[in-house]
Amino acid sequence: MFSSFVCIPRAISFQSITSHSSSKSEKAQRIDHHFRKIHRSVNMESLQNRYLFAEIFMRESEYAERNPNARLIKLGIGDTTEPIPDIITSAMAEQALALSIAQGYKGYGPEQGNRELKRAIAETFYKDMQVKENEIFVSDGAQCDISRVQMLLDSSLSIAVQDPTFPAYIDSSVIVGRGGTFKAESGKYKKIVYMKCGAENNFFPNLSTTPRTDLIFFCSPNNPTGSAASRQQLKQLVEFAKENGSIIIYDAAYAAYISDESPRSIFEIPGAKEVAIEISSFSKFAGFTGVRLGWTVVPEELLYANGYPIIKDYDRIVCTCFNGASNIVQAGGLACLSPQGFQALKRTMRNYMENAKILVDTFESLGLKVYGGKNGPYVWVHFPGLSSWQVFNQILERAAIVTVPGIGFGPGGEGYIRLSAFGHRDSVLEASRRLRMLL
Amino acid sequence: MFSSFVCIPRAISFQSITSHSSSKSEKAQRIDHHFRKIHRSVNMESLQNRYLFAEIFMRESEYAERNPNARLIKLGIGDTTEPIPDIITSAMAEQALALSIAQGYKGYGPEQGNRELKRAIAETFYKDMQVKENEIFVSDGAQCDISRVQMLLDSSLSIAVQDPTFPAYIDSSVIVGRGGTFKAESGKYKKIVYMKCGAENNFFPNLSTTPRTDLIFFCSPNNPTGSAASRQQLKQLVEFAKENGSIIIYDAAYAAYISDESPRSIFEIPGAKEVAIEISSFSKFAGFTGVRLGWTVVPEELLYANGYPIIKDYDRIVCTCFNGASNIVQAGGLACLSPQGFQALKRTMRNYMENAKILVDTFESLGLKVYGGKNGPYVWVHFPGLSSWQVFNQILERAAIVTVPGIGFGPGGEGYIRLSAFGHRDSVLEASRRLRMLL
Missing domain, CATH: 3.90.1150.10 (Aspartate Aminotransferase, domain 1)
Structure with a gap:
């Protein structure tokens, strides 16, 4: 998620900016005057520079x-x-080489992912949870899907996050305009609800004092605390979302590491399909951090207030703002899920x-x-x-x-x-x- | 860019939605009442269903x-x-297999792309145009980059597009709130300026009658007309953008197909670095439609009205909403650019x-x-x-x-x-x- 390199452009010479304008000095002046009119987005402006x-x-x-x-x-x-185990990289190598022969070549695949991979994801991670293939959207990773979910949902919606948690939920929320101003004293964005999840409350928020928000980002097992919410806790969370008419955006990127009885998917909780989107990833369990593969489940049962299925809008986002994960990488994903x-x-x-x-x-x-x-x-x-x-x-x-x-x-x-x-x-x-x- | 499959969720049974609520009927009623509160985004609402x-x-x-x-x-x-030529798929196969050995394994790379690939892109496509490696952001494709550029820029900005043109410019603009309502009579979104580019004007807009907009999407060679703007035309476009303080978002996905003297990059036009972002792709010239690789150039000289470099914000978008193109695919991209x-x-x-x-x-x-x-x-x-x-x-x-x-x-x-x-x-x-x- 984080490279060790961040591009910091060299200081820009303001003189160079006008050096190309017309030789007619009057026109040049006019152009210079109008030159830069695009204001920086308020959202980017409020995003903290401290990366x-x-x-x-x-x-x-x-x-x-x-x-x-x-x-x-x-x-x-x-x-x-x-x-990465050889059986997986071999599958990717084979798929790559197949693209060189007439019968093996493939162009655009479905933006939502190859059917066999979606089926394998459904069978491996969502057994007995009634998650259908068409509810699974294969992607280039969880961080990318978080921002696609952000684009999907109205920018006026309010959000809650665990505190502490993976910074991308907050940052991408700020980028789409859900943050409000940053308060240096508290280290918090004004419009975001921070749900304290510390040792004192067993890393689960005190929902009885948590204000209602439209969206709740929830990462379990949590990054950075490594703690997984229990079944009982997730039941509470789903009920809380139902009572408030909230949507849970559940990040299960580390679910494969769960060693006890904690749910590995929010959809293990009855009724969760009506209130949750789940984002997950091959990055951490398959060593795919640089290979790039993930998925998001948007259940058919998840509806807007007007009854319109959210999955239809998400499909549109995926078709318009994304173009499918690499076919080579998807072949690797399928091999990951072979026995x-x-x-x-x-x-x-x-x-x-x-x-x-x-x-x-x-x-x-x-x-x-x-x-x-x-x-x-x-x-x-x-x-x-x-x-x-x-x-x-x-x-x-x-x-x-x-x-x-x-x-x-x-x-x-x-x-x-x-x-x-x-x-x-x-x-x-x-x-x-x-x-x-x-x- | 378009799959032959579009997910159309089955009809949702409204009965099923409430079937999981609590057995206590009073509570169930209360929950049902509050159940769905998230309104559909006005932007998604105004997006035309006709895909x-x-x-x-x-x-x-x-x-x-x-x-x-x-x-x-x-x-x-x-x-x-x-x-795809064997030399390219072999490079990808080799990179895939290298991930299976300790010395060859790589995790996260720079979100902005591998340095060698950025250098090869700069040398192959931007020779003598003063495009620096750090101005190139490698991605999973042009369509994805269009939506990242949309996220970057304030949603209140006005836009112009060629008419006809690739639908993703308009659709992604509508998704971030720049479209306004759709008028069925005209087939146009109210807030978008459609620059007619037909045979009658040599497929280049009449800029003297084109109203000022903040952003100008421009695709050359154009999809669908196949026509490339001439040097003279692009000079006019750059001057027009400078006079109006607009930003050109230039899509050069088909540039490698240009057979005459038409510019293959907007940056062939002096001064373009102060007014343009260029998006490009390996999809069409390398047969990478399913492999997924592209790039975007954001020049250091491109500044907001307040003088802040746009590249800094784009870097932040790329680090927050994206996580780099697949390392396997980037190896293929590098092989594409070998002699x-x-x-x-x-x-x-x-x-x-x-x-x-x-x-x-x-x-x-x-x-x-x-x-x-x-x-x-x-x-x-x-x-x-x-x-x-x-x-x-x-x-x-x-x-x-x-x-x-x-x-x-x-x-x-x-x-x-x-x-x-x-x-x-x-x-x-x-x-x-x-x-x-x-x-």
């Missing part, structure tokens, strides 16, 4: 420059590192979750409160009395480990840091050694 | 059902049909353009006025006195050839049909035979 992972990258680079011999361990960005592919991926996931356990044990042995790492590949560590940037800096400076300061996920993340379990085992073990020495 | 290629597909399917033995020739949707790859693609393009010539000759020999087919792979045929749907129907019913009625590209397309030259040679020759017999 979390760019800031982290800057600090990391500065550190590396000052310490050229340090062996930096990156447990910051949640980026997969283990190779052999899925078994191989489970081994990789187990490996990451063992990393998580190593990190959890490390911090617990140091007497710190640690969350996550059981149903999701993130470890969420509390450092009482310290700011999360302070902790980030100390761990970087003294152990050469890159983490993510919790505040980057919302004000509710202050005092915490997130570690990704997606690293290689030797890095995680080395990180554990350094942390034990440091703390 | 051109869905309508075509329906008529085509009906015909096929009535005539099970007919050999249908599809020259409708502009979908590539020739295999050997590009030579091979030129052969395929020549083949398509020979198809175009066959179609042009066919219609001309029948005494019809034919446009396009020289700088773009579309042939645009005038049938005076007939509606384009009438012509579409006759050619379908009597020659079993699928075309596209010109009116689907805007009211200015009435009386015309578009034929795609992207078919196989034998189909095109057979179509030519049938048309000569029919007309």
Whole structure:
């Protein structure tokens, strides 16, 4: 979701802007006068410039420059590192090569995704949940689908998010005009409801005090806390949405990592199809972060106030603003969901979750409160009395480990840091050694 | 850009909607009462349901059902049909397989695209135009980039489009709220300026009578007319944009097909970097319609009225609403731009353009006025006195050839049909035979 590179255009010379205008000086002046008339969108204007992972990258680079011999361990960005099982990459290679022969060539596919892949997604992830193939929209990833869902829904709708949570829900909401002004004191956008999800409430919002909003973004297992909502909690959430006439936009990108009885889909909850859209991804369970594949389920039962099916509008968005995921990548997705592919991926996931356990044990042995790492590949560590940037800096400076300061996920993340379990085992073990020495 | 499949959800049973609510009837009633509160966005509401290629597909399917033995020739949707040169698919296969080994695995890449690919795009398409690598944003295709540019810019901005033109400019503008109400009598959205580009004005708008708008969508070579704007015309367009303080959103998806001296990029025009964004694609020149790869150039010189660089906001959009094109596909893009790859693609393009010539000759020999087919792979045929749907129907019913009625590209397309030259040679020759017999 986050590259280590952010384009920062060089300073623009204002002189260069007018250098091409007409040689007739009168006309040139007239042109210069009218030259730039397009105002910046208020939404982009209110979007905070502080781009979390760019800031982290800057600090990391500065550190590396000052310490050229340090062996930096990156447990910051949640980026997969283990190779993709051969059965999956072979399927993609085969599909690529098939495009070179007359009988194998394929042009545009359905914008909504290939039928076999949609069927495999329905069978693998939505068994007994009455999710139909035509309700599944295959895409190039969850982050992209979040913004397509944003385009779908009226910009005047109000939203609630977990606090802390993945920043793209808020940022894309601000981009389409649902944020309001940013308040530096609170670290919050005025029009957004932040549902505190901390250790004190078992990482689930207190719905009895949560104001009604039109939309509720909900990520489970949560990024960054790694905690998955229980069946009972999700039942409450669905009932809350029904009572309020809200739509839940449920992000299940980490669902495959759930190890206990927590639901892996909102559609495990009876009645959820009337109130929820689910977004999911191959990125984290199949190592497809750079390959790009995801999907979104928009149930037929989900209707606007006037009774019009939302799926019809989403289909239109997908056909107008998107053009289908790559056919090569979709072939890989299908191989991921074959019995052999899925078994191989489970081994990789187990490996990451063992990393998580190593990190959890490390911090617990140091007497710190640690969350996550059981149903999701993130470890969420509390450092009482310290700011999360302070902790980030100390761990970087003294152990050469890159983490993510919790505040980057919302004000509710202050005092915490997130570690990704997606690293290689030797890095995680080395990180554990350094942390034990440091703390 | 258009699949042959459009999801039309089955009729929704309104009874089923309430079937999951609580067993306590009082509570159930309360929930039902509040159940659906989300209003449909006014923008989606004003979007016309008539989805051109869905309508075509329906008529085509009906015909096929009535005539099970007919050999249908599809020259409708502009979908590539020739295999991709082996050097390109091999590069993708290799990249896919590399993801299975520890040293070859890659996760998230830069959202803006891989550096080598951006450099190759700059060198191949923007030589001597001062387009820098960091101004190029690699994507999953032009249609997707159009909607990202729509998200970038304030929804209150006014727009102009060529008439006729590719429908996605208008549809995506309506989705973000720039359309206003649709007028059935005129076939136009109230707030959109339609710049008539017909044979009578050499397919270039009369700018002296064109009202000022904030944004100008301009596609050259144009889809559907196949005509490319000349250098002189594009100079006028750039000057017009400067005088009005407008931004040109220039779609160059078919630029590689230009065979004369017409510019292949808006940035060939001095000063264009201050007023234009260019969107382009691998779809049509590399047969990547199903593989998915494109790019957008946002120049550093392009500024908002307040002097803020638009590239900074676009970078933010790309980082927030997109996550980079597939690494496998980007490897293919790089191979397309290798000397050997590009030579091979030129052969395929020549083949398509020979198809175009066959179609042009066919219609001309029948005494019809034919446009396009020289700088773009579309042939645009005038049938005076007939509606384009009438012509579409006759050619379908009597020659079993699928075309596209010109009116689907805007009211200015009435009386015309578009034929795609992207078919196989034998189909095109057979179509030519049938048309000569029919007309």
